[in-house]
Amino acid sequence: MINNIPQSKAILSVVDLTKNFGDLHVLKGISNTFYEGEVVSIIGPSGSGKSTLIRCLNHIEEPTSGQIIFEGVEITNPSTDINAVRRDMGMVFQNFGLFPHLTALENIMLAPRKVKKQSRDEAKNKALKLLERVGLSDKAENYPEQLSGGQQQRVAIARSLAMQPKVLLFDEPTSALDPEMVREVLDVMMGLAKDGMTMIVVSHEINFIRQASSRVLVLVDGEIIEDGPSEQVIESPSHPRTKEFLGKLL
Amino acid sequence: MDELNIRDLPRIFFNMEIMEGQWSLLFSGLWVTLEIAVVSIVLSTFFGLLVALMRIGNNKLLNALLIAYLEFCRATPIIVALIVVYFGLPFLNVTFSPFASAVIVIVFIHAAYIGEAFRAGILAISKTQTEAARSLGMSRLQTLIYILIPQAFRLVLPSLANQWTGIIKDTAICTILAITELLKAAQIISTWKANPTPLVMSTLLYLIILIPLTVITMQLEKRRGLKK
Numbered sequence A: 001m002i003n004n005i006p007q008s009k010a011i012l013s014v015v016d017l018t019k020n021f022g023d024l025h026v027l028k029g030i031s032n033t034f035y036e037g038e039v040v041s042i043i044g045p046s047g048s049g050k051s052t053l054i055r056c057l058n059h060i061e062e063p064t065s066g067q068i069i070f071e072g073v074e075i076t077n078p079s080t081d082i083n084a085v086r087r088d089m090g091m092v093f094q095n096f097g098l099f100p101h102l103t104a105l106e107n108i109m110l111a112p113r114k115v116k117k118q119s120r121d122e123a124k125n126k127a128l129k130l131l132e133r134v135g136l137s138d139k140a141e142n143y144p145e146q147l148s149g150g151q152q153q154r155v156a157i158a159r160s161l162a163m164q165p166k167v168l169l170f171d172e173p174t175s176a177l178d179p180e181m182v183r184e185v186l187d188v189m190m191g192l193a194k195d196g197m198t199m200i201v202v203s204h205e206i207n208f209i210r211q212a213s214s215r216v217l218v219l220v221d222g223e224i225i226e227d228g229p230s231e232q233v234i235e236s237p238s239h240p241r242t243k244e245f246l247g248k249l250l
Numbered sequence B: 001m002d003e004l005n006i007r008d009l010p011r012i013f014f015n016m017e018i019m020e021g022q023w024s025l026l027f028s029g030l031w032v033t034l035e036i037a038v039v040s041i042v043l044s045t046f047f048g049l050l051v052a053l054m055r056i057g058n059n060k061l062l063n064a065l066l067i068a069y070l071e072f073c074r075a076t077p078i079i080v081a082l083i084v085v086y087f088g089l090p091f092l093n094v095t096f097s098p099f100a101s102a103v104i105v106i107v108f109i110h111a112a113y114i115g116e117a118f119r120a121g122i123l124a125i126s127k128t129q130t131e132a133a134r135s136l137g138m139s140r141l142q143t144l145i146y147i148l149i150p151q152a153f154r155l156v157l158p159s160l161a162n163q164w165t166g167i168i169k170d171t172a173i174c175t176i177l178a179i180t181e182l183l184k185a186a187q188i189i190s191t192w193k194a195n196p197t198p199l200v201m202s203t204l205l206y207l208i209i210l211i212p213l214t215v216i217t218m219q220l221e222k223r224r225g226l227k228k
């Protein structure tokens, strides 16, 4: 395990979060606290609400009730400037979400330039360094459609990093990838974990969970049924639903 | 009347002697046509985009108004709209120059169609694009300007080019106004010389402008077909 420091500063708290889509109760009162430097994996069966939960955290999905507090700011409060909050919270999507009309470099530079008002040169220098960090220096001028899935996802990670977020959210970042490309993305993510980045990751990649994740949340039917150190949850789960689910996974 | 002989056709329809000294009038007509077309294309594209943005804003009242507007434009022959604006509005003491009347009517009608094209284009963009932009801290407006509109433009370029072709063709409605655009110039010369050659020449000029545009449109459509 790379880091195991739950007693550091709380960075993101969720209090009694619920989310309904019409009559469908997807999240049924989620409470949890995420700490600086933690890498938390969220696992659970399909339809259990993992995506909904992670999308509520940066308010891409509007919660039905409950509170989300990020660095002391209640982002569920309507008067909060959500754009300012999102600057410090990166998100990586299952389907990459790169902007197809921009090159890899431009994808990374756009938000720092327009949101953080960085100069072109400053944004470009930082973007080039980030591309190097994800191993894609030679792809700066390529458009997304000219990149493989794994390369696109690495650019997407670099794009999130360009805003220097305090938390990175991932929603199944490798599940849309061909098997041979999963490794290159996980390597980047593990590198981030090693560098102390706070990460909340919806993923069933057991190797990532074992090697990089400090804590695992098990989400079933909109409720967290298990929350503990990765090793413990994976090797000796206490809840029968967790056992059943892991049985299918391993 | 003499018997018509097929060998007379060139003399009737392609009589270059008739055109001698008349080209400058024809070309100044072409220039007016191009002016009306360019101004109308720019403005109706701009207002079309605006209409599309208002449509996707999902305000119920605004949407109802815009749908009524679209239906009105679909059902109204453009020449009727022009007659109302140019000959009707002066009764309300609202008077526009022929040039302005033509532009107003063309833009009013075509902005509705272009708005529909843009709306379809924006709605065709994956939701993840907006989510990715917003999750980077970009505002709604920034997302529109830097992410959605550039992509929508690419998606709708073929139908946009189609609309632009339609606008150039619709400039011919100006013949009913006191303005000498291409078709009117041809008509004037034709009447004066009692020969249809000028009309044929104006047709050729329309084709010279429009064929490249329709070819480009076709190629854009083909390219998009390949990509999808």
Ligand SMILES: Nc1ncnc2c1ncn2[C@@H]1O[C@H](COP(=O)(O)OP(=O)(O)OP(=O)(O)O)[C@@H](O)[C@H]1O
Pocket: A021, A024, A026, A044, A045, A046, A047, A048, A049, A050, A051, A052, A053
């Ligand atoms: N926008 C929406 N409108 C209505 N229902 C939705 C919406 N988004 C998600 N749902 C429903 O909410 C439930 C939870 O979905 P969610 O995507 O959060 O699950 P998940 O755990 O991420 O599943 P998966 O592992 O398949 O990605 C599902 O039943 C889904 O159909």
Ligand SMILES: [Mg+2]
Pocket: A050, A051, A052, A171, A172
């Ligand atoms: Mg999901």
